[in-house]
Amino acid sequence: MKDNSLCKVNKYCGFDTEVFNDEVIVDVCRYCGKKVIYKVVNGKYDEKQYLRDHVRDTCQPEGNTKRQFFEIYGEEGYRENKKNHKDTYQDRLNDDDRKNLIKDAKKYIRQH
Numbered sequence: 001m002k003d004n005s006l007c008k009v010n011k012y013c014g015f016d017t018e019v020f021n022d023e024v025i026v027d028v029c030r031y032c033g034k035k036v037i038y039k040v041v042n043g044k045y046d047e048k049q050y051l052r053d054h055v056r057d058t059c060q061p062e063g064n065t066k067r068q069f070f071e072i073y074g075e076e077g078y079r080e081n082k083k084n085h086k087d088t089y090q091d092r093l094n095d096d097d098r099k100n101l102i103k104d105a106k107k108y109i110r111q112h
Contacts, residue, residue, distance in 0.1 A: 004053040008032040011071055012056040027053075 007013040013034055015027035025038040025045055036053055038045040051058055059065035061078050070078065 002049075004034065004036045004049075005055040007034070010056075012068065013053070014056045015054055025050075 005012050007029060009031040013029035014031055015036065016030050017025065018028045018035075019026035021040075022043070023040055025040065027036050027038075028034070038050055055065065055068050056072055059069040059072065061069045061073075061081055073081070
């Protein structure tokens with residue numbers, strides 16, 4: 001599997017979609033101009049290759065792509081990511097509400 005994520009200008013390519021239709025997806029790197037083409041067969045494309053190529057767009061601060069995330073975005077990017085994704089529904093619940101929610105879910109599962 002070819003690795004198209006490496007960029008000549010930046011460390012990793014940042015792809016923008018140029019063509020997206022029933023036959024093909026064509027992405028172009030906004031930094032170096034590299035073109036990658038994914039053939040669509042029966043409505044599907046090679047998702048593994050797509051994810052491998054789009055490291056800049058898909059890396060996360062935890063898990064397998066942690067190293068790439070910090071190479072691209074650094075500590076400041078990590079703090080910004082945490083700030084933007086902190087406010088989830090569960091974060092807004094107090095302890096009693098959280099316990100009641102879990103209790104209700106368990107009760108629902110037992111009934112069904």
